Amino acid sequence: MNINFTLIAQAIAFAVLIWFTVKFVWPPLLSAIETRQKEIADGLAAAQEGRSALDIAAKKSEATLTEAKQKASEIIGQAEKRGSQIVEEAKGNAKAEGDRILAGAKAEIDQEVNRAKEGLRSQVSALAIAGAEKILRKEIDAKAHSEMLSKLAAEL
Amino acid sequence: MAIEQAEKALTPSEYITHHLTFNSQPVGDGSFWMLNYDSFIMSVLLGIVVMGLIWWVARSATAGVPSKGQAFVELIFSFVDDQVKNIFHGNRHSFIAPTALTVFLWVLAMNAMDFLPVDVMHHFVYAPLGLEHWRSVPTSDINTTFALALAVWFLMIFFSIKVKGFGGWIHELFYTPFGTKFWVLPLNFLFNLIEYVSKPLSHSLRLFGNMYAGEVIFLLLGMWAATGISGTIFGAILGAGWSIFHILIVALQAFIFMMLTVVYLSMAHESH
Numbered sequence: 001m002n003i004n005f006t007l008i009a010q011a012i013a014f015a016v017l018i019w020f021t022v023k024f025v026w027p028p029l030l031s032a033i034e035t036r037q038k039e040i041a042d043g044l045a046a047a048q049e050g051r052s053a054l055d056i057a058a059k060k061s062e063a064t065l066t067e068a069k070q071k072a073s074e075i076i077g078q079a080e081k082r083g084s085q086i087v088e089e090a091k092g093n094a095k096a097e098g099d100r101i102l103a104g105a106k107a108e109i110d111q112e113v114n115r116a117k118e119g120l121r122s123q124v125s126a127l128a129i130a131g132a133e134k135i136l137r138k139e140i141d142a143k144a145h146s147e148m149l150s151k152l153a154a155e156l
Numbered sequence: 157m158a159i160e161q162a163e164k165a166l167t168p169s170e171y172i173t174h175h176l177t178f179n180s181q182p183v184g185d186g187s188f189w190m191l192n193y194d195s196f197i198m199s200v201l202l203g204i205v206v207m208g209l210i211w212w213v214a215r216s217a218t219a220g221v222p223s224k225g226q227a228f229v230e231l232i233f234s235f236v237d238d239q240v241k242n243i244f245h246g247n248r249h250s251f252i253a254p255t256a257l258t259v260f261l262w263v264l265a266m267n268a269m270d271f272l273p274v275d276v277m278h279h280f281v282y283a284p285l286g287l288e289h290w291r292s293v294p295t296s297d298i299n300t301t302f303a304l305a306l307a308v309w310f311l312m313i314f315f316s317i318k319v320k321g322f323g324g325w326i327h328e329l330f331y332t333p334f335g336t337k338f339w340v341l342p343l344n345f346l347f348n349l350i351e352y353v354s355k356p357l358s359h360s361l362r363l364f365g366n367m368y369a370g371e372v373i374f375l376l377l378g379m380w381a382a383t384g385i386s387g388t389i390f391g392a393i394l395g396a397g398w399s400i401f402h403i404l405i406v407a408l409q410a411f412i413f414m415m416l417t418v419v420y421l422s423m424a425h426e427s428h
Contacts, residue, residue, distance in 0.1 A: 003299060004190040005183055010199060010294075010303035017203045017258050025207060026254035028214040029233050032226075035219035 125153030171382075172375050175274050177289040178297065192297055194287075199294035202265040207258065236260055239415065244422040252421050255311075259304070259417050263363065264410035266295045270370050270402060275378055295409075296367040298360065305360035308417050312355070315424040328427065359416050366409045370402050 129149055166174070178192040213229045222230060240253040269292040282290040294300045316325045329348045334340040377398065381391030 002187070003302065004180070004188050004192065006190070006192040006195055006297065006299035007303045007306070009191060009196050010300045011307045013196070013200050013203060014258075014262075014304055014307050017207055017262060018255050020207055020211070021254040021258040022251060025211050025214050026249065026257065028217045029229065030249055032214075032217035032219045032222075033230060033233065036222075039219060 121153050121156050124156055125149060128152070168379055171379055172372070174289070175278075175375050176291070176371075178291055179287060179289045192291075192299060194290045194292070195294040195297040195300050198269060198292060199262070199266055199300055202269070202294070203262050206261045206265045210257075210261065232261070233257065236414070240418050243415075243418050244425070246425055252418060255421070256414050256418050260410055260414040263295060263304070263413050264407065266293065266300070267363075267367055267406040267410055269293045270296070270367060270374070270406060271399060274371075274374060291371075293367055293371055295363055296371050298364050301360040301364040301367075302356070304363075304413070305356040308359065308420055309352075309356040312420050312424040315421060319425050320427055324427070355420060359413070359420070363409050363413050366405055370398075370405060373398055 129146075132149075179194040180190045180192050183189050183191045210229055210232075213225050217226055217229075236257045237248075237253055240248045240256050244252050246252075272292045274292070277292060278290070291297065313325075316328070320328060330341045330345050332344060333347065334344050374395065377391045377395045381388045381395070
């Protein structure tokens with residue numbers, strides 16, 4: 001249990017070991033651990049960022065969806081309105097066309113009636129003249145009385 | 157040789173003296189110039205093995221997913237780093253924390269040599285190598301523990317002067333802790349002197365005493381085992397029990413030695 005040169009030898013060994021640890025052991029371990037800590041912190045921050053981005057995106061998509069729905073219902077409403085408008089227009093057009101056709105037919109009928117009347121009138125007047133000629137062969141001058149007779153025919 | 161000695165029926169004091177004698181060889185003239193080759197070679201070997209293993213892992217340390225070895229080394233690293241962080245408030249990574257790691261692992265490894273069964277080692281390893289005396293536990297050599305404590309002591313003074321300047325250090329020796337009145341200056345100096353003397357003594361003797369006592373108890377149990385069949389049984393049982401308890405002492409003393417190193421070096425950095 002006496003102090004001897006071992007003391008100095010061990011102190012030198014100790015100093016060398018400390019130097020070795022300070023120089024070669026501690027720095028790589030420290031840098032590895034600190035780098036990993038930083039990476040983990042960055043990863044957590046990125047995850048947080050991603051989560052908030054996801055929230056924002058979800059809100060955005062919801063807003064877009066609502067907008068689209070609104071637009072769609074608007075478009076449907078417009079289409080319905082336009083549809084009924086077209087139907088109304090078609091109805092009006094059809095009625096007008098029908099009326100026009102009806103009016104044309106009526107006019108034609110009137111025309112035919114008038115033409116028949118004309119024909120009948122001329123035939124009646126001819127018949128009357130023929131009858132009267134037969135009856136009044138001598139007294140009646142066709143030329144003298146034709147004015148009177150045409151007046152009569154017009155009155156028919 | 158050792159086997160012959162065992163057959164010669166040693167007296168108890170011869171047995172203990174045999175196991176407590178260093179392999180001391182002269183390296184010069186005078187009683188101081190002796191080197192305990194067993195302490196020196198064991199401690200250097202353990203230092204190379206332990207710090208070499210750590211270095212081997214640290215060399216390829218990755219910031220990514222660590223291997224099991226790296227995870228284990230990082231566990232020790234964080235343990236030491238946390239202890240230092242709680243005590244020392246400065247740039248611990250440049251010197252104090254690596255020093256604490258060195259002290260902890262080296263002292264732990266040296267203390268752990270106490271688990272080597274002394275007689276088995278002598279019969280099967282040291283005696284065949286021609287080593288009559290060989291003590292496996294460097295920390296049960298006062299030279300080893302005192303060398304560590306003295307190195308820490310010099311570092312303490314070095315950091316005191318480095319941080320406060322030589323004048324500041326001298327000033328602190330005379331003006332703390334009792335005040336700056338003229339008549340308390342000698343008292344302050346005496347107090348600081350006692351502190352400076354007691355620090356390395358308590359630091360080294362605590363470790364030395366624990367490891368030396370542990371070794372002696374193993375020797376006593378070994379002696380008991382030589383007394384007969386019941387002695388062998390009880391010696392073995394108690395030896396196992398003491399070994400298990402000694403795991404705690406080995407780790408605890410290494411931890412205490414590291415903590416005191418950190419505390420002393422931190423105190424040197426602080427001005428009073």
